[in-house]
Structure formats: structure tokens, C-alpha cells
Amino acid sequence: MSTISQRQPKDAAEKPISTPAPAPPALDKGGDELSIEVASQWQLMWWKFRKHRLAVIGLVVVLLFYFVAIFADFFAPVSTSTYIADYAYAPPQVINLFQDGRLDPYVNGYKFDRDPKSFKKIWSLDDQTVIPIGLFVHGEPYRVLGIIPTDIHLIGPRDLGQPLYLMGADKTGRDVFSRVIFSARISLSIGLVGVALSLTLGIVLGGISGLVRGFWDNIIQRLIEITMSIPALPIIIAFGALVPIDWNVLLVYFIVSILLAFTSWTGLARVVRGKFLALREEDFVLAARLDGAKSRRLIFRHMLPSFYSHIIASITLALPGMILAETALSYLGVGLRPPAVSWGVQLQEAQKITVIASYPWLLFPAFAVIVIVLAFNFLGDGLRDAADPY
Amino acid sequence: MKKFLIRRFLYMIFTVWIVTVVAFAVIQLPPGDYVTSLVSQMMAQGVNEIKPEVIEQMREQYGLNDSVPVQYLKWMRNIITKGDFGYSLTFKRDAADLIAERLPMTFLLTLSSVLFIWVVALPIGVYSAVNKYSPGDYVATFFGMIGLAVPNFLFALIIMYFSYKYTGQTLSGLFSTDYATAPWSFGKFIDLLKHIWIPVIIIGLAGVAGLIRTMRANLLDELNRPYVDTARAKGMSEWSLLWKYPVRYALNPFVSTIGWVLPGLVAGEVIVSVVMNLPTSGPVLLNALLQQDLFVAAGFILMLSSLTVVGTFVSDVLLAILDPRIRLE
Numbered sequence: 205m206s207t208i209s210q211r212q213p214k215d216a217a218e219k220p221i222s223t224p225a226p227a228p229p230a231l232d233k234g235g236d237e238l239s240i241e242v243a244s245q246w247q248l249m250w251w252k253f254r255k256h257r258l259a260v261i262g263l264v265v266v267l268l269f270y271f272v273a274i275f276a277d278f279f280a281p282v283s284t285s286t287y288i289a290d291y292a293y294a295p296p297q298v299i300n301l302f303q304d305g306r307l308d309p310y311v312n313g314y315k316f317d318r319d320p321k322s323f324k325k326i327w328s329l330d331d332q333t334v335i336p337i338g339l340f341v342h343g344e345p346y347r348v349l350g351i352i353p354t355d356i357h358l359i360g361p362r363d364l365g366q367p368l369y370l371m372g373a374d375k376t377g378r379d380v381f382s383r384v385i386f387s388a389r390i391s392l393s394i395g396l397v398g399v400a401l402s403l404t405l406g407i408v409l410g411g412i413s414g415l416v417r418g419f420w421d422n423i424i425q426r427l428i429e430i431t432m433s434i435p436a437l438p439i440i441i442a443f444g445a446l447v448p449i450d451w452n453v454l455l456v457y458f459i460v461s462i463l464l465a466f467t468s469w470t471g472l473a474r475v476v477r478g479k480f481l482a483l484r485e486e487d488f489v490l491a492a493r494l495d496g497a498k499s500r501r502l503i504f505r506h507m508l509p510s511f512y513s514h515i516i517a518s519i520t521l522a523l524p525g526m527i528l529a530e531t532a533l534s535y536l537g538v539g540l541r542p543p544a545v546s547w548g549v550q551l552q553e554a555q556k557i558t559v560i561a562s563y564p565w566l567l568f569p570a571f572a573v574i575v576i577v578l579a580f581n582f583l584g585d586g587l588r589d590a591a592d593p594y
Numbered sequence: 595m596k597k598f599l600i601r602r603f604l605y606m607i608f609t610v611w612i613v614t615v616v617a618f619a620v621i622q623l624p625p626g627d628y629v630t631s632l633v634s635q636m637m638a639q640g641v642n643e644i645k646p647e648v649i650e651q652m653r654e655q656y657g658l659n660d661s662v663p664v665q666y667l668k669w670m671r672n673i674i675t676k677g678d679f680g681y682s683l684t685f686k687r688d689a690a691d692l693i694a695e696r697l698p699m700t701f702l703l704t705l706s707s708v709l710f711i712w713v714v715a716l717p718i719g720v721y722s723a724v725n726k727y728s729p730g731d732y733v734a735t736f737f738g739m740i741g742l743a744v745p746n747f748l749f750a751l752i753i754m755y756f757s758y759k760y761t762g763q764t765l766s767g768l769f770s771t772d773y774a775t776a777p778w779s780f781g782k783f784i785d786l787l788k789h790i791w792i793p794v795i796i797i798g799l800a801g802v803a804g805l806i807r808t809m810r811a812n813l814l815d816e817l818n819r820p821y822v823d824t825a826r827a828k829g830m831s832e833w834s835l836l837w838k839y840p841v842r843y844a845l846n847p848f849v850s851t852i853g854w855v856l857p858g859l860v861a862g863e864v865i866v867s868v869v870m871n872l873p874t875s876g877p878v879l880l881n882a883l884l885q886q887d888l889f890v891a892a893g894f895i896l897m898l899s900s901l902t903v904v905g906t907f908v909s910d911v912l913l914a915i916l917d918p919r920i921r922l923e
Contacts, residue, residue, distance in 0.1 A: 430609045433906040434616075437861030438879060438895050442620045445883035528745045532865055535747060536880060551748075560751060561758045570748045577743040 259586020414480025680889025719809025
């Protein structure tokens with residue numbers, strides 16, 4: 205792909221830019237004289253990407269999830285720690301849009317009976333009680349992005365303090381729906397941190413391997429093979445379990461993301477090495493070298509930018525694995541732990557089959573995981589196809 | 595070929611050595627040592643006071659006064675010469691017994707999953723490639739995507755939930771209660787077959803999905819090769835043509851997948867076994883790690899990883915036998 209773009213800059217520049225496409229990710233750090241060609245390459249990719257309908261849907265879903273995660277306080281009716289102990293394990297409510305023929309959304313309240321044997325509460329929705337709900341209601345105060353104080357929530361009961369459990373309540377009476385939304389913050393970002401780490405490892409080691417060749421290439425190749433043939437999970441579980449319980453959330457978060465990075469750096473390193481091996485034979489690299497470019501400039505200015513798109517596709521395909529790994533680790537109790545909220549941590553409550561059978565809504569976080577992983581896979585597939593638009 | 599085998603074999607030995615170091619690190623990393631946990635456990639069981647001399651003696655006995663490399667060498671020596679993996683504090687038995695009891699089941703489960711993956715992925719992958727963009731292909735792709743997206747422990751949970759809801763049975767374990775502790779017999783074997791297929795499907799799902807996609811992509815590349823046209827021009831029937839040349843060519847990943855699927859399968863097995871409470875390595879390993887029963891944990895990590903590495907080696911050798919091009923690399 206890079207071959208053509210570099211050899212025939214004129215062609216690329218003269219291509220009519222007919223579609224006003226949104227700006228592609230701004231990775232173009234080239235000088236002015238290069239910007240048109242580089243931009244048009246991204247433009248071509250965007251055009252190719254757009255044809256892959258599932259990938260576009262994937263992109264929309266991924267952006268939506270990250271948007272919701274960033275503004276979680278606004279989208280979630282209550283905070284992660286808000287609880288009403290009386291409503292422990294209350295089932296999900298259904299939103300009714302119309303009341304007496306008018307658009308006036310509400311949910312039903314709860315009533316319960318006691319199981320004569322176990323004294324467990326048996327919940328049911330009470331048709332008689334109406335809890336009016338609305339959009340953009342006043343609720344718990346919070347700060348948008350930690351700065352602007354407000355108390356507007358996207359959805360909530362119009363009278364503060366009334367129960368609203370769209371996805372049911374957990375064992376302490378916390379709102380599963382709100383927690384699923386807040387969980388997105390950790391679950392979606394821990395993968396990014398992990399990918400950033402493994403990308404650094406992958407580019408450095410893969411780069412050395414592909415450029416230097418010879419002895420170090422051999423060593424790094426063996427290292428990659430060895431790492432790949434060792435089942436990572438038992439070892440990750442081991443190191444996860446060894447993290448002392450009293451460490452703070454942020455530290456554990458960082459440790460877990462380092463552990464996750466070890467699951468995927470090998471794949472990235474292989475991609476990078478393969479690309480470097482192919483590129484070093486290219487004419488434009490030779491030209492740059494004859495021009496007297498130092499190896500650092502050669503790598504960062506000429507070679508790396510020509511496969512940014514491949515790296516982005518690889519990252520997108522590595523992310524779902526990380527999200528799944530975090531969920532599995534936290535579920536087993538060796539990843540993140542409360543008070544951190546992630547989808548895996550939420551699922552910890554769903555350990556026993558009897559608990560799940562009685563309160564199946566505890567599995568809602570699982571659907572969030574499945575949807576985002578699917579979206580990332582579709583997006584990654586589309587990006588991989590679009591990475592080479594010629 | 596001989597050179598290739600020797601080189602691969604040396605890599606394998608080296609990898610196993612790395613694995614032993616990692617497993618040993620698991621023993622060494624946590625604060626305190628084996629005797630500290632032993633003492634605190636004895637205290638918890640009601641022993642009032644343990645004299646410092648006794649503690650010192652125990653330290654000597656377990657070789658904890660030696661330097662770390664010496665401890666490592668002793669640990670390795672005991673494993674290699676006596677098959678002694680140390681003693682389990684939580685189970686009150688030799689770690690080696692535990693491993694001998696659980697590991698074969700893991701082996702069986704993982705191997706069955708590999709077979710399952712092959713048997714299911716081959717025909718579907720071939721069908722998908724030959725009938726590209728047909729409804730069947732879309733269905734296969736769709737389920738493949740789902741299979742990759744659903745973490746296997748969740749899949750296990752969901753299946754267990756529905757089974758519990760509609761049949762009232764908790765799908766867990768590999769045997770019925772009657773057979774669980776019984777010695778091996780034909781009846782027990784049949785009982786095992788009745789139970790094992792559910793975890794096998796759950797563990798194998800992601801692998802099936804991945805392999806279908808690889809198989810489809812590989813076969814699609816091969817189907818456009820000139821030799822296919824040649825064979826067709828000679829009047830060979832589509833069916834025998836397909837199976838005789840391109841499929842054989844595209845089969846490479848099936849063998850090489852043992853290499854990259856195996857670590858994933860072992861990982862999946864550990865998690866699924868914990869969720870479904872299977873009598874395999876997973877639950878014991880997790881429990882040992884959480885209880886800091888470190889000799890057991892290290893033993894399991896060592897054995898699981900070594901077996902995987904050996905499995906990868908075998909698949910490499912098989913691949914080299916099947917495909918001469920590999921040997922030249």
C-alpha cells in the first residue's frame with residue numbers, strides 16, 4: 205500500500221474528493237508538502253471502510269459505549285454506591301410509556317410476600333403504585349467530567365428517592381443498570397491501557413527484530429514463540445491472586461492491565477516485524493536512506509507512518525481479548541475487586557447457579573461485554589480490510 | 595529434517611525451563627514463606643505457642659534458609675528425582691497426589707475439545723468457503739462471531755442457567771453422584787461420556803469459531819489457484835477435486851492450531867472448570883492460589899504449561915512432516 209502512495213503521489217493528490225467525509229483520525233504528523241497525499245490515503249481508507257456495513261455499525265456502537273462511559277454520571281440514574289437496602293434483589297421494572305392515553309412514562313412500584321419457609325422476599329410489580337419517570341430529571345448531584353457541578357440525569361424518577369431499577373437490583377439494593385453504565389469506564393479503559401503497554405512492547409521488540417535482524421531478531425523471535433506457547437491465563441491468575449488485598453484500586457487496575465498486556469504483545473510484535481521486514485526492501489525507504497536520513501528519522505518518519513492503519517486494525521482486534529480477559533479475571537476474583545466497578549466485578553455476584561436462577565438479571569453486565577466485544581470484532585475486521593485501500 | 599527436529603526440541607526444553615522459573619516465582623513472590631503460613635495455620639487451629647526453635651527447625655527442614663537459587667535447585671531436584679511437588683497445606687496431602695488426580699482429567703477434556711474443534715470446524719469451514727456469501731455462509735460467520743464474542747465462562751453460566759431453569763438439574767461435575775468416587779469401570783466411562791460433552795462444547799466454542807474463519811480464508815485463497823482450474827479442465831469432479839487438492843493444502847492451520855489453540859484451551863478449561871465445578875485442575879489451581887497454597891499452585895502451573903509446550907512441539911513436528919516447506923525455515 206505504501207509503495208503506491210509514495211511512488212505516485214500525484215495520482216493520489218489528483219483524485220477528486222467528492223464525498224465530504226468526516227475527518228479521519230488525525231495521525232498525520234507529516235509536513236505541509238505531504239499532507240495532501242497522506243490525507244487522501246486516509247480518505248481512501250474511509251471510503252473502503254464505509255462499504256463494510258457491519259464495521260460501520262461496530263464503530264457507532266464502540267463510540268456510543270465510550271461516550272456513555274465518559275458521561276456515565278449523566279446516563280446513570282444513580283451512583284454506583286447508592287443503595288436502598290429494602291429493595292435487595294428487586295426485579296427489573298418495565299417502562300410504560302402511556303398513562304391514560306397520554307405520553308406520561310412511568311414504572312410500577314414493588315410489593316412483596318414472604319416465602320413462608322425461607323422468609324425470603326418474593327417480589328412482584330405492583331400495578332397500583334405508579335412511579336412517574338422522566339428524561340433530564342434532577343437527581344443526585346455530580347460533576348460533569350469532574351468539573352461542572354450539576355444534578356441532571358438522563359433518566360430517573362421524577363420524585364427523588366423512589367425506586368427505579370431498570371435492570372433490577374443486586375444483593376444490597378444497588379441499581380444494576382447504573383452500575384453497568386459506570387462499569388464501562390473501567391472495563392473499556394483497562395483494555396486501552398493494556399493495549400498501549402503491549403503496543404509499546406510490540407513496536408519496540410518487533411521493530412528491533414525486523415530492522416536489526418541477525419542475532420537479536422533470533423532472540424526476540426524465540427521469546428515470542430515461547431511466550432505464545434505458555435498458557436498465559438494460569439500464570440496471570442497466579443500473579444493476580446498474589447496482589448495483596450489491601451492495595452488500592454488504582455494500583456490493582458494498573459497491575460491487571462500490565463498482566464493483560466502480556467496476553468497480546470506477541471501478536472502485535474509479529475505484525476510490526478513483518479511490516480518492517482517488508483518495508484526495508486521498499487524503494488522509498490532506500491531513497492530516504494540515500495538522502496541521508498538517520499535511522500531514527502527513517503523509522504518514525506518514513507516507515508512507521510506507512511503502517512499506522514495496520515497497527516490501528518491490530519489494536520482494535522486486540523482490545524476485545526483484553527476486555528474478555530479482564531472480565532474473566534475479575535469474575536474469578538483475581539482481577540479487579542470491589543469497590544472498583546467493572547463488568548467482571550459485577551458478575552462476581554453471579555457465582556452460584558442458584559443465585560442466577562433466582563435473580564437472572566445479575567447477568568445483564570454479561571450482555572454489555574458481548575455487545576462491545578462483537579462491535580470491536582466487526583470494527584477490527586472492517587479496519588483490517590480498509591487498512592490497504594489500493 | 596533432523597536438524598529441524600533437534601532445534602525444535604532444544605527450544606522446547608528451553609521453554610520448559612522458563613516455565614519452571616515462572617512457576618518457582620509464584621512460590622517465592624508472596625510475602626512470608628511456607629513456614630510462616632504453616633505456623634499461622636497451626637495457630638488458627640488452636641496451637642497456642644510454637645517455640646522459635648521449632649520454627650527454625652522447620653525452616654531448616656524445608657530448606658528455607660538456603661539462598662533462592664539453591665531452593666530452586668532443590669525444588670526441581672525433588673520434582674525430577676522423586677516426583678515430589680511439596681505438601682499441600684489446605685488439602686493435607688502431597689501436591690503430587692493432587693496433580694496426579696486432577697491433571698489426567700484436564701488432559702482428557704482439552705484433547706476432546708481439540709477433536710471437537712476439528713470435527714466441527716472442518717466441514718463448516720469448507721462449506722463456507724465453497725458456498726461463499728450463501729445464506730449458510732452468513733449463518734456460519736454470524737455464529738462464528740458470536741462464538742468469539744461470548745466469553746466461555748459466561749457461555750457456561752448461561753447454559754447452566756437454562757438447564758437449571760428447565761430441567762431442574764445443576765449441570766456440574768463430570769460424573770453423576772453415584773460414580774463420582776467409584777473406581778473406574780465401563781459404567782463410569784459411559785457416565786463420563788454423558789457429562790463431558792457439555793464442557794467440551796463450551797471450551798471448544800471460541801476455537802471452532804476461530805478455526806472456521808481461518809479455514810474459510812485459507813481455502814478461499816487456494817480455490818483461485820491455477821492448479822484448481824487445471825484439475826477442473828481435466829474433467830475432475832468438483833467433489834473429489836475439492837478434497838484432493840485445495841482442502842489438503844488449507845489443512846495446515848488445523849495442525850498448526852494445536853500450537854496456538856492449546857494455550858487458549860488450557861486457559862478456557864481452567865475457567866470453565868471453576869464455573870462448572872469440574873474435577874480438573876482449574877478449581878484446585880484457583881483455590882490453591884487464593885489460599886496461598888503455593889506448592890500446589892506452582893505444581894499445577896508447571897505441569898499445565900509444560901504439557902502445553904510439549905503439545906505445541908508435537909504439533910510443530912507434525913506440521914513439518916505434513917508440509918516440507920516448514921522445515922526449510
